[in-house]
Amino acid sequence: MSGLFDDAARRLRSNPGALCAMFIILSMVALTLIGPWFNPNGGEALDWSHVASQPALQSAHWFGTDRLGRDLFARTLQGTRVSLAVGLVASAVSLLVGIGYGGVAGYVGGRTDHVMMRIIEILSGLPLIFFVIFLTVIFGRNEYLLFLSIGAVGWLTMARIVRGQTLSIRQREFIEAAVASGAGTARIIAKHVIPNVIGPVIVYATLTVPQIIMFESFLSFLGLGIQEPRASLGTLIAEGAGEMEAAPWILLVPGGFLAVLLLCLNIFGDGLRDALDVKER
Amino acid sequence: MLRYFLTRLAGAVPTLFVIVTIAFFLIRAAPGGPFDQEQTLPPEIMANLQSAYGLDLPIWNQYGRYLGALVHGDFGPSFKYKDFSVTELIGQGFPVTLELGSIAMALALILGIPIGTFAALNHNRVADYATMSLAVVGIAIPSFVVLPFLGLAFGIYLRWLPVAGWEPGSIRHLVLPVVALALPPLSVIARLTRANMLEVLRSHFIRTAFAKGLPLHTVILRHALRPTLLPVASYLAPAVASIMTGSLVVESIAGLPGIGRYMVQGALNRDYTLVLGMVIIYSTLLILMGLVVDLLYAWLDPRVRLVR
Numbered sequence: 001m002s003g004l005f006d007d008a009a010r011r012l013r014s015n016p017g018a019l020c021a022m023f024i025i026l027s028m029v030a031l032t033l034i035g036p037w038f039n040p041n042g043g044e045a046l047d048w049s050h051v052a053s054q055p056a057l058q059s060a061h062w063f064g065t066d067r068l069g070r071d072l073f074a075r076t077l078q079g080t081r082v083s084l085a086v087g088l089v090a091s092a093v094s095l096l097v098g099i100g101y102g103g104v105a106g107y108v109g110g111r112t113d114h115v116m117m118r119i120i121e122i123l124s125g126l127p128l129i130f131f132v133i134f135l136t137v138i139f140g141r142n143e144y145l146l147f148l149s150i151g152a153v154g155w156l157t158m159a160r161i162v163r164g165q166t167l168s169i170r171q172r173e174f175i176e177a178a179v180a181s182g183a184g185t186a187r188i189i190a191k192h193v194i195p196n197v198i199g200p201v202i203v204y205a206t207l208t209v210p211q212i213i214m215f216e217s218f219l220s221f222l223g224l225g226i227q228e229p230r231a232s233l234g235t236l237i238a239e240g241a242g243e244m245e246a247a248p249w250i251l252l253v254p255g256g257f258l259a260v261l262l263l264c265l266n267i268f269g270d271g272l273r274d275a276l277d278v279k280e281r
Numbered sequence: 282m283l284r285y286f287l288t289r290l291a292g293a294v295p296t297l298f299v300i301v302t303i304a305f306f307l308i309r310a311a312p313g314g315p316f317d318q319e320q321t322l323p324p325e326i327m328a329n330l331q332s333a334y335g336l337d338l339p340i341w342n343q344y345g346r347y348l349g350a351l352v353h354g355d356f357g358p359s360f361k362y363k364d365f366s367v368t369e370l371i372g373q374g375f376p377v378t379l380e381l382g383s384i385a386m387a388l389a390l391i392l393g394i395p396i397g398t399f400a401a402l403n404h405n406r407v408a409d410y411a412t413m414s415l416a417v418v419g420i421a422i423p424s425f426v427v428l429p430f431l432g433l434a435f436g437i438y439l440r441w442l443p444v445a446g447w448e449p450g451s452i453r454h455l456v457l458p459v460v461a462l463a464l465p466p467l468s469v470i471a472r473l474t475r476a477n478m479l480e481v482l483r484s485h486f487i488r489t490a491f492a493k494g495l496p497l498h499t500v501i502l503r504h505a506l507r508p509t510l511l512p513v514a515s516y517l518a519p520a521v522a523s524i525m526t527g528s529l530v531v532e533s534i535a536g537l538p539g540i541g542r543y544m545v546q547g548a549l550n551r552d553y554t555l556v557l558g559m560v561i562i563y564s565t566l567l568i569l570m571g572l573v574v575d576l577l578y579a580w581l582d583p584r585v586r587l588v589r
Contacts (some may be wrong), residue, residue: 078325129526130544130560134304138311139550214423221425222545234425241429241534245437245444251429260421266421 007201011275020270021264028261032081034076055249064249066239076254079231080232080261085215086147086232093151094212099160101196103189105159106166117163124156132215136224146225150215154208161204165197190206210265217258233258289575293568297561301351304560305344308553315360315551334360347557356561357554361547367558371540375562377447378532378539381455382524384460389520393467394513397474398501403453404479412471419468420454425530428461434533445536458535462527466520468511477509507581521570 012018055064055072063072089207105116135149169175170193178188219225220234228235233254241249316322316330331337335346350357356367400412435457436444447454481487482505490500516542532541547555 129305129529130304132381133545133548134307134311138307179538212422215329216427218423218526218530221550224545237429241425244429244433248437251433255426255430258427262421262423263418266417270417 008275009273012271015271015275018268018275021267021271024264025268028080028257028264029084032077032084035077055253063253064247066250067243067247068199072250072253073133074233074258075236076233079233079236079254080257082226082230082232083213083216083234083258083261086150086216089147090151090154090212090216090227091205091209093148093270094154094158094208095201097152097155099162099194099198099201101155102159102162102164103166106163107170107189107193108185109170115165117160120156120159129218132219133222133224136219139166143226146219148214150212153215154212158201158204158208162197162201165200166193169193169196184276200276203272206265206272207269210269213258213265214262233261286576287573289510289572293565293572296568297564301348301557301561302344303448304345304557305347305553306340308548308551308556309340309549311548313551317551319481323404334358334409335451347409347554351561353583356558360550361552361555364420367554370543370555371558371562374538374540377537378528378541380530381458381462381537381539382521384455385459385524386466386520388459388463389467389470392463393470394474394506394510396467396504397471398478398509400471400475401478401482402497402501409475411473414469416468417582419464420472422462422464424465424527425534427464428457428531428534431457433460443535447535448535454535458531458537462531463525465527466516466523469516469520473513474509477512481509512582514574514581517574517577518567518570522567525566 033258063076065072101116101120132149132153136146139145139149143247175188175192178192183191216225217232217234217237220232221238223235223238226232226235237251237258238253240248240254242250305487314336315329315334321327328337335343338346347357348450353509354583356371359365359367359370389409396412400409401411432444435442444455444457487500487505492505495503528539529541529544531537532539540562543552543555543560544563546552547559
């Protein structure tokens with residue numbers, strides 16, 4: 001186990017792009033956490049003397065303000081925090097579901113595996129965005145349900161990867177030994193299969209974080225995700241896109257944050273995947 | 282071939298039926314109805330409206346009536362756009378969405394495959410790194426960020442292209458939305474092409490082709506391209522799904538009169554028939570695309586036999 005990670009860490013260190021991306025991600029996370037301590041402005045306070053004012057370092061609002069005089073620095077940090085949280089929580093949900101589903105399909109095999117994989121094939125052929133739109137409409141725009149429904153969409157690929165890893169582990173001697181000593185299927189999956197596939201799978205999960213963040217901001221952009229007065233990067237971009245002629249910074253600040261965040265997460269995830277050489281199916 | 286095609290088309294009908302059924306009962310499970318307004322309507326008017334649209338009937342009855350009309354190609358009346366049938370609404374917007382989407386798809390293929398091949402031929406050189414870095418950017422940044430940024434640069438600062446709006450037949454209005462929509466699939470196609478081309482170039486039959494003294498372009502075009510394109514072909518269906526999803530936001534940002542807006546608006550307004558119409562259109566397109574992929578596969582790889 002540790003051999004795998006030592007190997008990966010060494011290979012990751014020789015990839016300057018991925019390291020750089022990791023550094024930027026960590027600084028952004030740090031900024032969202034400690035930024036509010038330095039910023040005198042709250043995210044929801046309205047400053048009527050500075051409505052849609054330009055970004056300037058010597059003024060009270062470093063990144064400017066929006067149409068309602070809200071501080072864009074505070075709003076963007078809040079939005080980034082929400083987007084990161086959704087990305088992590090929904091990835092964790094998809095990880096859990098994917099591990100359970102893929103582990104069972106891969107270990108039990110035979111007809112069960114065939115049927116379970118066929119279901120995944122059908123589901124991934126559908127435009128899942130429509131189902132998420134339906135779900136958000138039906139259950140109201142609740143943030144926790146948003147986490148769940150996005151995670152529920154993200155588990156498909158995860159289940160495929162877990163199944164692939166499980167298939168290769170199933171043939172090993174220690175599984176045979178467990179079967180011989182009379183352990184039940186559920187016990188073998190939980191105690192022997194899952195602990196051995198979890199490393200590469202967690203790595204793959206880092207690649208789903210940017211996808212989920214993108215999806216969340218897409219929904220929020222459409223007005224189906226995070227609701228006012230709370231902000232996510234998607235809602236801020238939607239707001240900015242309407243103002244870009246008169247006040248381009250309302251678009252550029254959150255748009256830039258989202259672009260840099262997604263780019264770095266992708267580069268870092270790609271680097272991690274290359275370092276660990278995780279294969280699909 | 283024709284028989285295979287027809288069998289597959291027939292096989293799509295039950296799939297569509299399942300999708301329509303799930304969508305029908307899902308949207309009905311949503312709280313609220315199409316006639317909810319700020320002021321509540323007097324109960325008599327409400328009852329009249331409900332019975333005019335058949336909403337007072339038992340749900341199974343409504344479902345049966347909807348399916349019956351659907352078989353005759355009738356998507357029913359829209360609940361929110363009074364005096365319009367869903368067929369009319371979709372018929373007006375669909376050509377715009379189709380034009381936007383198909384140009385974006387064509388652009389992604391026409392540019393993506395050569396770029397990927399070019400990167401593979403320059404493996405581990407500057408051109409390879411440069412194009413693949415750009416591809417990561419294309420994949421990572423969603424179209425609803427790319428389009429406003431492009432609009433800001435080319436529309437507001439440079440004033441080369443209109444930021445938003447639509448005129449029938451005008452290409453200038455389509456440039457920015459098409460670029461924003463095409464970038465993600467273009468990047469994926471370039472990456473896929475590069476990775477597969479690298480693998481194919483290492484295979485024995487390519488070595489043989491070079492050993493025979495064939496020029497580079499002949500080896501690539503006649504021998505290497507076909508097997509390289511197999512994974513690209515299977516990406517086509519997800520690509521269409523991604524372009525559909527992207528067009529939901531791209532159309533609203535660029536102010537194009539396509540059908541993208543009906544999906545979200547219809548769901549929020551509880552415009553049942555409109556939402557179902559959209560689901561049917563999009564699912565049909567995706568199913569057809571899956572069929573096209575299979576046919577392409579058979580054409581690209583002679584080992585694949587369609588009829589077993």
